[in-house]
Amino acid sequence: MLSVVTVGLLLSLAPLFVLCVPPIWTQPEQVHLSYPGFPGSMEITWTTFNETDESVVEYGLWGGQVFEFTAKGNTTLFVDGGSEKRKMYIHRVTLNDLRPAAAYVYHCGSKAGWSDVFAFTALNKSSSWSPRFAIYGDMGNENPQSLARLQKDTQVGMYDAILHVGDFAYDMDEDNGRIGDEFMRQIESIAAYVPYMTCPGNHESAYNFSNYKNRFSMPGRTEGLWYSWNVGSAHIISLSTEIYFFLDYGLDLIFKQYDWLKKDLEEANRPENRAERPWIITMGHRPMYCSDNDKDDCTTFQSYVRLGRNDTNPPAPGLEDLLYLHGVDLELWAHEHTYERLWPVYGYKVFNGSVDEPYVNPRAPVHIITGSAGCREKHDPFVPNPRDWSAFRSTDYGYTRMQVSNSTHLYLEQVSDDQFGKVIDSIWVVKEKHGFSSWF
CATH class of the missing domain: 2.60.40.380 (Purple acid phosphatase-like, N-terminal)
Structure with missing residues (x-):
């Protein structure tokens, strides 16, 4: 027979026994x-x-x-x-x-x-449709300053798709994946309403990018590392820049992506395809140009993303020449926690359409860096004097909007969340013809 003391002790421990029973987690x-x-x-x-x-x-x-x-x-x-x-x-x-x-x-x-x-x-399948996008990278679970404005924008129907250009949650693997869970809950109020299209960033690298590969569902069969899709008059290509930096996960990935990209660009440039989808747009996390003062890859002339790597066996090819030779119109980047718009640039030289109208029939790709959505790492600093190819810079938290209006006109604007949604920069890119021949 149990004593009164023993019974009391068992009763006092009863809540602990109950707490040891795990909850059932079948709720989506x-x-x-x-x-x-x-x-x-x-x-x-x-x-x-x-x-x-x-x-x-x-x-x-x-x-x-x-x-x-x-x-x-x-x-x-x-x-x-x-x-x-x-x-x-x-x-x-x-x-x-x-x-x-x-x-x-x-x-x-x-x-x-x-x-x-x-x-x-459902996405309109017509090539004459004018899709609208929100574009940003580097948004975390902590300090996601642009998130509330993006949630409201999305829920009032401003966008047809979201392009998240790498770096999620900071980081999805932290606390055994719980930070990733919370971030995915945060973006549900955006991503459950419009397609949320992604590319990997450096903050997804843990366990060979496993959280990124498993949590997102992108086209193709490359676990979302690289893929392409058509929308309106645009052919959009998502790339992994991280394969140039995490060689332990396979040097061969650089060559596999390059070969795939070359074939994809050749297919997109077949006359009938380029006529239907004249705009070719790329998105990749780490830019090949930037004027930040943080010693990242984009701050050096010998950028791995731009020129490739000569310290590998065999040497690994970069992306700039391939994109230029196939007439890529617009290149979207993040990684730098800033916004920067470049003049049309190739080989570190500016190729404006004209002095008065630099983005009308530009003679090189247009680069946009949009990594200021907000994360725990705060802002990145710029060098005091902008480079010759740098047209506009801002350290405001914010994000980019894009509309592919038609086969000749594309509109971009930058929203400052620090300034309560003010549009602080905007351009029209106008191209009467597309492809490699448009550079001349």
């Missing part, structure tokens, strides 16, 4: 969209922390029968590389045969739990 969270790369489709990705029997999206046309359609997908177990080896289940479902430019409502999950109800607009 971290919902986000991406474009799989073929017309009439959308991919929906979410996370649970316990396995569910199935991965389901129920959806229907806005104003029609709610959840009229059902699509099923698959689940992948992702084990974070940290000491706890935390498990998460990544669910992916692709919706097909969507009506172009039609609005849909959806939720995702299973009989074990459903997400909130979200909405999206």
Whole structure:
């Protein structure tokens, strides 16, 4: 028979025994969209922390029968590389045969739990459509200053897609992946409504970029390291600049990406393809030019991204010549926690269209660096005197908006969150012809 003291002790410890029972995590969270790369489709990705029997999206046309359609997908177990080896289940479902430019409502999950109800607009497949984008890199879980404004912009319908040019959460792997979880929850209010298209940055490098590769669902079969897609009159190419810096994960990646990129650019430049999608736009995390004072790769003439690496066997090719020779119009970058717009530049020389209209028929690619969305590392400093090819610089927190208006006109503007959403810089890039011949 237990004594009164023993019974009292057991009762006092009872809450501890209860706390040892882990919760069941079958509720969907971290919902986000991406474009799989073929017309009439959308991919929906979410996370649970316990396995569910199935991965389901129920959806229907806005104003029609709610959840009229059902699509099923698959689940992948992702084990974070940290000491706890935390498990998460990544669910992916692709919706097909969507009506172009039609609005849909959806939720995702299973009989074990459903997400909130979200909405999206299927991408218009027409090459004469004028898509609108928000573009930024380097946004963290801590100090994501631009996030609230981006959330509101997105929810009032300002964008058709988001381009996040590397560096997420700071960092997705920290605290055994919990920082990544919280960041993905933060962007759900953006990414569950429009395709959230990404490229890897240096802050994703842990465990061979495993958090990035598993959490996002990009087109192609390269785990999101590089891929391309068409939207409106633009062919957009996402690249990994990190393969030049993390050689332990495979020197061969530089050559694989280069060969893929060359073939992709050749295909995009076939006369019939360039006529339909005349704008070729690239996005990659680390720029090949910048006027920051931080000794990053872009501050040196011998930039790895620009010229390649001669200290490898065999030497690794850079990107500038390849992009120039195939008539790439616009190159989007981040990494520097600043905003910088360059004059049209190639080989460290300015090639403006004219003195009065530098971006009208420019004779080299236009570079935009937009890495000031906000993170715990705060701002980067500029060198006191801008380089000859630097046209505009700002250390304000903010992000870039872009609209591909038609086959000849593309608009860019920079929003300052420090100045309450003020547009602090804007340009029209006008090209009467595209391709390598447009440089002459």
